[in-house]
Amino acid sequence: MSRAIELSDVVAGLEPEGQATQLSLAIDPGEFVVLLGPNRAGKSLILEVCAGLVTPQQGRVRVLGEEWVELSDHGRMKLRTRIGTVLQLPGLLSNMTVFNNAALPLRYHRPTLSDRDIDRVVTGHLTALGLAQLRDRFPAQLNPGEIRCAAIARAMVLDQELLLLDDPVAGLDAGTVQRLGEHLANRRQRGPFTVLATLRSYSPFLELADRVAVVREGRIEAIAPRSVIAQTGSAEMSAYFR
């Protein structure tokens, strides 16, 4: 069985600082991996490489069995429907309500789906993430945490196989982090669902991870189950595990 994500000897540059990310990473289908490290460590860049937004100068990037560079525009768009991605700036469409934002991928990619089915699927995600009351609000009327949750809902409505989350807990209160964790756990129970998330500080969200990769200065210093990293990491890293 092929890996969900496979980065082999990838070199990707950070402009204009010139710092380059050099790494290899393999994630199996169904795994939950967290990239942990300080700001400017290259975590977001790794995520963007996986999402096909950044083409590395060297190395191979294989996601869900497909290599980004080998795909046509159509192939890329098709692969993207299997990947849910939420970047640091989640990019909710400002002229659409929360509901319409979350419904957009379904309306676009599943034209045969009825409005009722779309409503059912979207409402399910919004309710699970505590956004049901805010469904008719526009992004400008939400706080950053609510925007992030709405973007996560939008990234999951197509039942994606892989979820890439850049700092998913930024701006979220403790209750919402717990709800998000439960929602992801429920989705994982329904079938293979891989999650790659970044974190820059300790969060209960970290407890969900099967493995944690410590990222510093563009490199993965260590990757192992959370308990192992917590015990063997440096004193500096222990701050990430409380």
Place this chain on the structure above:
Amino acid sequence: MVAWVGQKVLDACHYVWALWELASQALCDLVRPGEQGRRETLRVITRQILFTGVDALPVTTVIALMLGIIIITQAGTQLPRLGAGGLVGSIIVITVIRELGPLVTAIIVVGRSGTAIATELGNMSVGREVVALQLLGIPVARFIVMPRMVGMVAAMICLTLYFDVVAVLGGFLVAKAKLTIPFDAFLEGVTRALSLPDVALTALKPILFGSAVAAVCCHHGLSVRSSYTEVPQQTTRAMINSVTLCLLLDLLITVPTYL
């Protein structure tokens, strides 16, 4: 100096090529729409037609009426002195239907909708909404550019025809009230001066102008990269370049057709 001129020419060529790529991609998406996103795309097209066409009717009416009145007032008072009073109808055809109708409509559309498109897309680019669409597997050309181009072209055709009709009517009102030119004579002058190429160009120009304005404004809107301060800069460029391109296209059509 030569290097500077050469660089400017190269930049202009790149710019025109980028516009052509955007417009041709939109055309391809229009010809091969596919099943995916059809309803959403139609929704964007409808919204664009409403905003560019229907919402612009009041301002178009006022400008067309005033322009028709001004032209006929000038023509109706000056031409009889030269013994060419019968050419009033021709004047309105030559000035309004051939040239000013499509051009002034294009300028109205640039000022209202073109700037709105550039601003909207610029803000979307900075807010990473455009990237978010890509990440959702929604092609930007199909979801953003093509519907705006189609909507703008459709609205521009209708607005130009509307502009022509209102301007001619405005001219007639003056002709009837002040210049004592009978409606029949006025209408005969208009229809006599109106040729098939005029009608064809009245349809062709809005198509070209609409495509050009939409391509330029989408291009500049999507060119915004990292800061909200770039948005007004790109919007201004979009506006100036749109008007310039419309004039250039008009020149390229008018000179071979009528010279």
